Amino acid sequence: MLSLQVEELRISFPGLAAPVLLIDRLYIDAGQRVAITGGSGSGKSTLINVVTGLERAQAGRVLWNGQDIARLAETTRDRWRAEHVGLVMQDFHLFPGLSAVENVLLPARLARAAGADVVTHAHELLQAVSLARPDQRIDSMSRGEMQRVAIARALLRRPGVIIADEPTASLDAEAGEAVGNLLLHLAAQTGATLIVVSHDQRLINRLDRRIALQGGRIVADRAAGEVAA
Amino acid sequence: MTRFILADLRRLWAGALVVVLLVALATALGVTVTLQERALRLGSARAADKFDLVIGAAGSETQLVLSSVFLQPAPLPLLAGEVLPKLLADPRVAWAAPVGFGDSFSGYPVVGTTKALISSTVAGLAEGRMFDKEGEALVGAAVKLPLGAEIKPMHGSSATGGETHAGVVYHVSGRLPPTGTPWDRAILVPIQAVWHVHGLGEDEHHDEHEEHGGERAAVPGDVEDHADHDHHGIDADAPVKETFAGELPGLPAILVKPKTIADAYKLRQAYRSGTTTAVFPGEVLTNLYATLGDARLVLSAVAAGSQGLVAAALVLVTVTHIGQRRRQIGALRAFGAPRWAVFMIVWLELFLLVALGVGLGYLIGFTAAHMIASAFTVQSGIVLPVEFARQDLLAAVVLLASAAALAAVPAVLAYRQSPARALRA
Numbered sequence: 001m002l003s004l005q006v007e008e009l010r011i012s013f014p015g016l017a018a019p020v021l022l023i024d025r026l027y028i029d030a031g032q033r034v035a036i037t038g039g040s041g042s043g044k045s046t047l048i049n050v051v052t053g054l055e056r057a058q059a060g061r062v063l064w065n066g067q068d069i070a071r072l073a074e075t076t077r078d079r080w081r082a083e084h085v086g087l088v089m090q091d092f093h094l095f096p097g098l099s100a101v102e103n104v105l106l107p108a109r110l111a112r113a114a115g116a117d118v119v120t121h122a123h124e125l126l127q128a129v130s131l132a133r134p135d136q137r138i139d140s141m142s143r144g145e146m147q148r149v150a151i152a153r154a155l156l157r158r159p160g161v162i163i164a165d166e167p168t169a170s171l172d173a174e175a176g177e178a179v180g181n182l183l184l185h186l187a188a189q190t191g192a193t194l195i196v197v198s199h200d201q202r203l204i205n206r207l208d209r210r211i212a213l214q215g216g217r218i219v220a221d222r223a224a225g226e227v228a229a
Numbered sequence: 230m231t232r233f234i235l236a237d238l239r240r241l242w243a244g245a246l247v248v249v250l251l252v253a254l255a256t257a258l259g260v261t262v263t264l265q266e267r268a269l270r271l272g273s274a275r276a277a278d279k280f281d282l283v284i285g286a287a288g289s290e291t292q293l294v295l296s297s298v299f300l301q302p303a304p305l306p307l308l309a310g311e312v313l314p315k316l317l318a319d320p321r322v323a324w325a326a327p328v329g330f331g332d333s334f335s336g337y338p339v340v341g342t343t344k345a346l347i348s349s350t351v352a353g354l355a356e357g358r359m360f361d362k363e364g365e366a367l368v369g370a371a372v373k374l375p376l377g378a379e380i381k382p383m384h385g386s387s388a389t390g391g392e393t394h395a396g397v398v399y400h401v402s403g404r405l406p407p408t409g410t411p412w413d414r415a416i417l418v419p420i421q422a423v424w425h426v427h428g429l430g431e432d433e434h435h436d437e438h439e440e441h442g443g444e445r446a447a448v449p450g451d452v453e454d455h456a457d458h459d460h461h462g463i464d465a466d467a468p469v470k471e472t473f474a475g476e477l478p479g480l481p482a483i484l485v486k487p488k489t490i491a492d493a494y495k496l497r498q499a500y501r502s503g504t505t506t507a508v509f510p511g512e513v514l515t516n517l518y519a520t521l522g523d524a525r526l527v528l529s530a531v532a533a534g535s536q537g538l539v540a541a542a543l544v545l546v547t548v549t550h551i552g553q554r555r556r557q558i559g560a561l562r563a564f565g566a567p568r569w570a571v572f573m574i575v576w577l578e579l580f581l582l583v584a585l586g587v588g589l590g591y592l593i594g595f596t597a598a599h600m601i602a603s604a605f606t607v608q609s610g611i612v613l614p615v616e617f618a619r620q621d622l623l624a625a626v627v628l629l630a631s632a633a634a635l636a637a638v639p640a641v642l643a644y645r646q647s648p649a650r651a652l653r654a
Contacts, residue, residue: 045653054563055649075568082565089652093560097236110230110566110574153564 001191002064002084002160003030004051009060011046011216021046021216023060028209030065030160033187033194035204038213044197047213048165051195052085053077064161082111086154086192088183090166092146094138094153100126101134104153118156125152129182144175151182161193162186168200176200230570234578244550248543248579249586255539256590256628257597259532263621264598266525268613270518272602273299276410276611277510279350282485282493284312284500284507293506294513297328297482299611300338300411302385305330308505310477316485317473321492324349325485327473329423332382332394337372339382339399339416341423343471346484347405357403360419364465366399367417370407371610377401380416382426396462397426409612419469426463429478536628540635547579547639558643559651568644576633576640583632591625 004027011021021043028034038044049055050070051062056077057070064084069077081087094103104122108114126134129148138146147167154162164183168176180203187194198204205224212220238245277298285293286306295301316325326346332339344359347367357376360367368374380399384392399418407413423429485507487493493509500507551558558571595615602613 049649049652052563054652055647078562078565078567081563082567085565087563089560089563091556093557093564095233095236095557097240098233102232102236106233107561107564107566110233110561110570157565 001030002193004028004161004193004195005061005063005066006051007061007063009050009057009062011043011050011055011058019216021050023047023218026211026218026221028193028195030193031191032209033184033207034196035207035210036195036197036213037199037204037210041215042213043216044213045165046216048163048195048197052087052163053081079111082107082113083157084160086157086159086162088147088150088154088162088164088167090169092143092150094146094149096139097137099135099137100131100141100149100152103138103149104156107153108156113157121158122152122156125155128152128186142175144171144178147171147175147179148182151179151186155186155190155192158190159192161195164194164196164198166197166199168198168203177202180206230574230577234574234581237574237578238581244546245582248546248582249589251539251542252583252586252632253589253593255532255536256587257593258535259529259624260591260594260621261597261601262525262528262532263624264594264615264617265601265613266521266528267618268598268602268615269521271616272409272611272613273514274511275614277514279408279410280484280510281487282496282507283482283510284308284316284485284505285482286479287504287506290506290508290513291517293482293508294510296330297484298411298510299609300330300340300415302330302333302338305481307479307481308483310479312500312505313473313477313480313483316483319496321488321496323486323488325483327420327477327480328482328484329420330481332384332423332426334380334382334416335374337368337414337416339366339380339418339423340412341418341420343420344469345471347417349486351405351408353406354403355406357401360402360417361469362465363419363422363425363463363467363469364399365402365419365469367403367405368401369405369413369415369417369610371413371607372404372416374401374416376404382416382418394426394462398465399463400465409610411610414610419471421467421470422463424478540631543579543583544635544638547575547636548642551575551639551642554643555646555651558646559648562648563652572640572644575643576636579636579639580633583636584629587625587628587632 006023006026009021009023010019012019036044036047046055050057053069053072060070061068062070069080072080095106098106101122104125105114105119108118123134126149129152131145131148131152138149141149162183167183168179171179180200183194183196184206194207196203196207204210207224209223210220211218277294280298283293283297285297286308288306292303292305296303296305313325313327316322324345326343327341328346329341330338347359354367355370366380374380378401380401382394382397382399384394399416399422405413405417485496487496497507497509558575561571562568595617598615602615606612
């Protein structure tokens with residue numbers, strides 16, 4: 001249930017003349033479900049990194065519910081992200097050798113935030129993503145199952161925003177649809193804001209709002225059902 | 230965190246094993262050198278412990294100690310026989326005993342000596358009784374001969390092409406308790422028997438005219454070089470006589486127990502002139518160690534060098550490894566693992582491996598030193614005490630501290646890397 005307000009954001013990388021991201025103003029309502037689209041090099045990943053606090057905004061403000069995370073120190077930003085952002089990535093980033101539930105709990109455990117209730121929640125989430133064997137090793141799972149584990153991990157600490165970076169890109173159509181369903185369903189259930197970077201038209205079509213990026217700028221921003229201008 | 234590290238190590242078990250073994254071998258090398266050198270020093274010092282003062286003919290002090298204390302077979306110049314009665318009569322001397330070498334049996338040195346030396350240096354016999362007749366022998370604890378066994382001494386040793394003394398047979402009458410010295414491998418016979426075997430002292434007809442024997446002894450020279458040794462025998466049933474008086478054959482060495490420390494210094498002074506030399510074996514050994522110390526320094530440097538190489542290799546391997554795991558580490562951060570947790574994972578993982586290697590290395594080093602020491606004991610009779618000392622603990626702490634510092638290098642790299650950049654890679 002976090003709202004995002006981006007103001008006068010400008011990100012440049014050394015060696016590149018043009019800024020990779022230049023956003024004067026972007027507002028996303030709490031609970032909104034937004035798709036971000038754009039070709040490679042359009043600045044999608046940089047936008048995700050900046051709004052999750054993985055990358056620091058050199059100029060501008062990134063406000064979540066009014067709190068500017070661009071002003072936070074790195075350690076504080078890490079903690080803020082751990083508590084408020086549920087991340088799902090294209091490559092899952094699950095850790096081999098650990099079971100499904102251990103993977104779900106790993107970041108929380110490393111942050112010493114895995115109490116008994118969190119462990120219970122982890123099992124509930126695995127059930128919610130239809131994985132019956134929480135002790136199954138990650139190595140023996142299909143890609144679709146792995147992404148479902150990753151979704152459970154993202155939701156463990158009841159984040160205010162779920163951010164998914166190409167969550168279906170490495171999955172077949174069927175598994176991709178299941179993952180899309182889960183994301184939408186769980187976001188609706190928890191009321192979390194959902195931001196999805198995707199090329200997957202079927203997934204994009206199911207979201208409330210589409211923001212298109214090109215060359216680091218927002219070139220289109222329209223609600224579902226609106227016809228392209 | 231522990232589970233994550235263990236899962237990680239299980240996954241990378243082959244690399245982890247190589248790291249542990251590398252560290253273990255480098256550590257073991259250093260540990261073995263240190264332990265072995267200490268064992269050699271302690272062991273030889275203990276072997277020389279019983280012999281306060283050794284008097285021999287003028288010549289190499291080191292050779293005198295090596296031959297008399299460590300029973301190393303080597304020709305020694307002979308000491309005039311009259312020194313012995315003079316020493317025995319000296320009020321500063323608690324006891325003095327001649328030793329005669331040159332013969333061997335089955336690889337064991339045959340040493341001629343006196344009851345006085347044996348009863349003053351060991352407390353009782355392990356079995357049997359003291360030699361009473363010229364044809365009787367005592368064996369050291371490590372000599373594999375039963376009581377009553379026949380001993381046919383050989384001049385020199387079989388390894389140097391010696392030949393058996395015809396008609397000379399000793400019978401084992403008793404066994405000495407273990408002493409941890411080369412004397413455990415010795416066959417001790419009455420000194421008069423050694424003289425008779427070599428045609429010195431009283432002649433074999435046992436006619437009590439000691440002057441005749443004395444003439445031979447007056448000829449200086451080495452027992453081993455005596456040409457007509459096999460023409461003489463012993464009178465196996467003659468009683469052992471230990472009143473050394475009149476003219477005696479030349480002696481390779483006399484072991485002396487002074488009454489006091491002051492006496493020891495005075496005696497050494499008195500017998501350090503012209504034809505005789507007197508040494509404290511402990512002092513000679515100290516000089517010897519000073520020489521060996523340089524060799525140890527070289528070995529220690531080699532060991533330290535190999536440890537340094539392993540350390541450098543480890544840093545290289547882990548830094549490369551961290552490079553390969555950038556994405557994984559970045560992902561951990563992205564999903565909410567704090568930076569210190571990332572640092573601890575990398576640090577602990579490497580430190581655990583190195584600590585395991587160091588521990589294993591100490592074990593291997595200790596075992597290796599033990600095996601070397603045992604082999605040495607079988608060969609020489611000298612028991613080498615392989616033991617850890619306080620400075621080993623210090624060395625282990627230093628080693629672990631450097632391992633901790635070493636492990637911090639990749640951990641800091643992991644700590645500092647930007648998760649966003651790592652995920653892009």
